[in-house]
Amino acid sequence: MYSVPEPQLGVPKLSVRAVGKSFLTTRADSVPALDSVSFDVAPGEFVCLLGPSGSGKSTVLNILAGLVRPDGGQVLMDGRPISGPGPDRAVLFQDPALFPWMSVRANVEFALKMLGIPREERRGRAESWLSTVHLSRFADVQPHELSGGMRQRAALARALACRPQVLLADEPFGPLDAQAREILQGEVQRVWAETGTTFVFVTHNVREAALLADRVLLMSAAPGRLLEEYRIRAPRPRSLENPLLSRVVADIHDQLELEVRKVVARETGEEGDQPGLA
Amino acid sequence: MWWLLSATGAVGSKNLPGPATVWTALWDRISNGSIPVAASRSLIRLAFGMAVAAILGTVVGVWVASSQIVQRSVGSLVVGLQALPPIAWLPLAALWFGFTERAVVFVVIVGAFPAVAIATAGGIRQVSPVLVRAGRTLGARGWNLYREVVVPAAVPSYVEGLRLGWVFAWRSLMASELIVQGGKGLGHSLDRAGRHFDAPTILALMVVIVVIGLAIDFGFAVLDRRVRARRGLVPA
Numbered sequence A: 001m002y003s004v005p006e007p008q009l010g011v012p013k014l015s016v017r018a019v020g021k022s023f024l025t026t027r028a029d030s031v032p033a034l035d036s037v038s039f040d041v042a043p044g045e046f047v048c049l050l051g052p053s054g055s056g057k058s059t060v061l062n063i064l065a066g067l068v069r070p071d072g073g074q075v076l077m078d079g080r081p082i083s084g085p086g087p088d089r090a091v092l093f094q095d096p097a098l099f100p101w102m103s104v105r106a107n108v109e110f111a112l113k114m115l116g117i118p119r120e121e122r123r124g125r126a127e128s129w130l131s132t133v134h135l136s137r138f139a140d141v142q143p144h145e146l147s148g149g150m151r152q153r154a155a156l157a158r159a160l161a162c163r164p165q166v167l168l169a170d171e172p173f174g175p176l177d178a179q180a181r182e183i184l185q186g187e188v189q190r191v192w193a194e195t196g197t198t199f200v201f202v203t204h205n206v207r208e209a210a211l212l213a214d215r216v217l218l219m220s221a222a223p224g225r226l227l228e229e230y231r232i233r234a235p236r237p238r239s240l241e242n243p244l245l246s247r248v249v250a251d252i253h254d255q256l257e258l259e260v261r262k263v264v265a266r267e268t269g270e271e272g273d274q275p276g277l278a
Numbered sequence B: 001m002w003w004l005l006s007a008t009g010a011v012g013s014k015n016l017p018g019p020a021t022v023w024t025a026l027w028d029r030i031s032n033g034s035i036p037v038a039a040s041r042s043l044i045r046l047a048f049g050m051a052v053a054a055i056l057g058t059v060v061g062v063w064v065a066s067s068q069i070v071q072r073s074v075g076s077l078v079v080g081l082q083a084l085p086p087i088a089w090l091p092l093a094a095l096w097f098g099f100t101e102r103a104v105v106f107v108v109i110v111g112a113f114p115a116v117a118i119a120t121a122g123g124i125r126q127v128s129p130v131l132v133r134a135g136r137t138l139g140a141r142g143w144n145l146y147r148e149v150v151v152p153a154a155v156p157s158y159v160e161g162l163r164l165g166w167v168f169a170w171r172s173l174m175a176s177e178l179i180v181q182g183g184k185g186l187g188h189s190l191d192r193a194g195r196h197f198d199a200p201t202i203l204a205l206m207v208v209i210v211v212i213g214l215a216i217d218f219g220f221a222v223l224d225r226r227v228r229a230r231r232g233l234v235p236a
Helices: A057-065 A104-114 A119-132 A148-160 A178-195 A206-212 A243-267 B002-007 B019-031 B034-066 B068-083 B086-097 B101-125 B129-137 B142-179 B186-195 B199-230
Strands: A014-024 A030-041 A046-050 A072-077 A089-092 A166-170 A198-203 A215-219 A226-231
Touching (some): A057 A166, A089 B129, A104 B142, A148 A178, A215 A243, B019 B034
Antiparallel strands (some): A014 A030
């Protein structure tokens, strides 16, 4: 159905083509998580993947990261197949996953060290990323001494330190309180605008998606498919007060609620149209 | 209680001397140099045996953690060895090395290494997949991933294994020194004191063995606490 394009100008940064994935359960049957998902991400674009839980959005992200192999279909970066994790695609997990035995600074330097960059240069670059996320004063502390929001900021600096072309984020602000979340949303927007990094950002928070994304891809309940695509043209920096944005948020909410109802109906064992529960 | 038992003559002062008598015996043997010499002999054996056991245990542990098949075969064997009292190795060791210091150190090594191996393998297997995933996406792979992420993440369990392992080493050393004659360790001294029905010296030596045990354990406890505090696993 698709042919592999030659790397050329104008090719999407990332291409997901007819990707499917099933997971084996402990009872040795397999549960479909993704059903033929296809989308492209343009260079420098900010795409949010949104969907009810179990829609396979994290699976898509892990496939892009090269951590999970799809059963079928193709995942391409710059037109070339993705075969494993690489420093060209940094990942921000829900858990900051900082290495607890290293100082914050050493964490940020980690990817640079893996690339064999000399100590002095590593230090300088880590320093500058730490100041970008306002953690310069905490360079020499251990991760456990930071607050949740600060840890995620350190993880952001660590992910960006080797200047990845793509940043993949898997509900990175999920466990944070509202204030820390807001600060981080600000940092992410700033970093995205300053670096031109391509972002794929998984979230279940509609407002977050609308605030951050150029394009929101809404995924269906399991097995995940692409349901709808929303292009968000509101000017940046954005505010949720913007009527354009609040309309999109309302639209997505309606669509998402339909999906959530399907999940609820399925989980309670009732098929067909059910009166709304929300 | 000890004082009460001996002072009331419930056991008989010859077989259970009071704390004061033992204290005198202890002080005598320390000042005439016999206990320091014996203790240092034993400690050198312990250090050597423990060092070999730590290296062996680490290598075997890493190997066991490396694959399911090795885990099932070698891993089970090591767990089995753990159930065997180390001193049960002595007859075989005596057959191979004679009743020599070598046999003693051999028993120390086989006594201590399973604990280190089991803790190492367990530590590596329990490394959080979240950290491994993070390491992989940050460009660590193969040997680098192991050295930079998996091994450091397993350090707290490893230290625990050493702490457990040295206790086995110390016990096996004392046991085999008691049996293998002609040496100058604490176990040998204990054996000789027994032959001379010298209860104060026996008790004095037992006190020394316990005190050394407490001191070494304290050292490991400090190390353990440091490693954990650094990772935020206990309040610093």
